[in-house]
Amino acid sequence: MKILLVINPISGDSDKGPILNLLRENITTGFEIFKTTGEGDIKKIQNLITSNEFERILVAGGDGTIKLVAEAMKKQESLPIGILPAGSANGLANDLDLPLEPEEFIKIALGDHKKSIDAIKINGELCLHISDLGLNAELIREYEQGSFRGKFGYAIQTIPTLFSTEGPYDFTIEVNGETLNKKGIMLAIANSKKFGTGAIVNADGKMDDGIFELLLFKKLDVIEVFKTFNKGAKFSPEFLEVIPSKKAIIKSKKKIDFQIDGEYCKTLSEVEAIIEPQALTVFVR
Ligand SMILES: Nc1ncnc2c1ncn2[C@@H]1O[C@H](COP(=O)(O)OP(=O)(O)OP(=O)(O)O)[C@@H](O)[C@H]1O
Structure with missing residues (x-):
């Protein structure tokens, strides 16, 4: 071979x-x-x-x-x-x-033993896992500029980033034939159940179902954040709104920090996300 x-x-x-x-x-x-x-x-x-x-x-x-x-x-x-x-x-x-x-x-x-998984094409780039506009991308930007790598690097950046965040942001979302106006500290586009850190934010998400989920985090709420450690947790709709779809266009008047799969990209004001069914084959258990 x-x-x-x-x-x-x-x-x-x-x-x-x-x-x-x-x-x-x-x-x-x-x-x-x-x-x-x-x-x-x-x-x-x-x-x-x-x-x-x-x-x-x-x-x-x-x-x-x-x-x-x-x-x-x-x-x-x-x-x-x-x-x-x-x-x-x-x-x-x-x-x-x-x-x-x-x-x-x-x-x-x-x-x-292998399986095919979806990807999301975001502004022409592949996202295999999870991307977001807002707070988490701000955190990743600070992490990449900092001198520590690994989980310790993320942890050390968290507190100052939470205090200096530019959110909440006003998002206009064209999705499932509607135009929605939403406010939130972060808008994630998820193909997966979890963030890279292991936080479970999209428990019903599947990587091979031909759809992604938009996850709108409306505010910082410590109790809800702690729930992300728990597999079966149900989040309050005041904290998280989930919108499943195959295509979405997200706009913001203000430029927002953006990350794909844990890599900081840049600030931008428009994101187009389209599901790419079965884009990749990976070996699994
Ligand atoms: N030799 C290198 N020197 C500097 N950067 C590199 C080198 N090789 C790859 N890169 C960069 O590393 C990045 C990918 O890192 P990767 O995401 O795999 O690791 P990580 O950030 O430690 O892990 P994770 O994404 O799981 O948190 C890419 O931006 C790539 O351009």
Whole structure:
């Protein structure tokens, strides 16, 4: 079997050496390695895929690295991806219920049980997991500018960001044939049940149902935020409104911070989201 391994050396601030050693023990036929550099990776991965006959791609990194690979495969037949969770949050792996022990996730990534999952095309970019406009994107912006990576980095940025947030924001949402005017501190576009941190905000969301959910968070409420640790929690409609759809256009007069799959993008005032059914195949338990 011809395998390409894409490794992100900086993701999750972790040493990928132990994963590499385990892969060498498990794949006796060898594999090609591509280390991401943060510059032009999509094009380079695309060239590698088109000039080789790989049968699967293993990805050692976080959601951002999986997204690079997914973007690289957009124009050709998609290869199945074996996820080796090695990011700070590993939101997609978490949502797919992949284990975090290298011996375990390598077994799955080299196995033959796979499933197709949807993606969301947001302003032309792929979102595999969850994106949002507002508070969480502000937090990610501060985190990326800070000097700490990993979950500690997120935690340390939370308090100052909560105090300096520019929300609440006024959103105009064209969805399901209606135009809605809504106010909120954050509007997420979710293909998954959870945020990368594990907070369960969309318990009914499925990654293979051909729809996404718009999640409008109306205000900060500590009790409701604590409920996100609990799988079966029902949120107050004063805190969270859920709008399932296949397509939405979100507008705001004020430019708002925006993130896709845990990566800060920029501030913008219009977002178009369209579901891409079965965009990606991944190995699962
Ligand atoms: N060698 C490198 N140096 C700097 N940046 C890199 C390098 N390789 C990849 N990147 C950048 O890393 C980002 C992807 O990181 P990824 O999301 O996989 O890890 P993470 O942020 O630690 O994890 P998570 O998304 O799970 O929180 C991309 O923006 C990519 O351009």
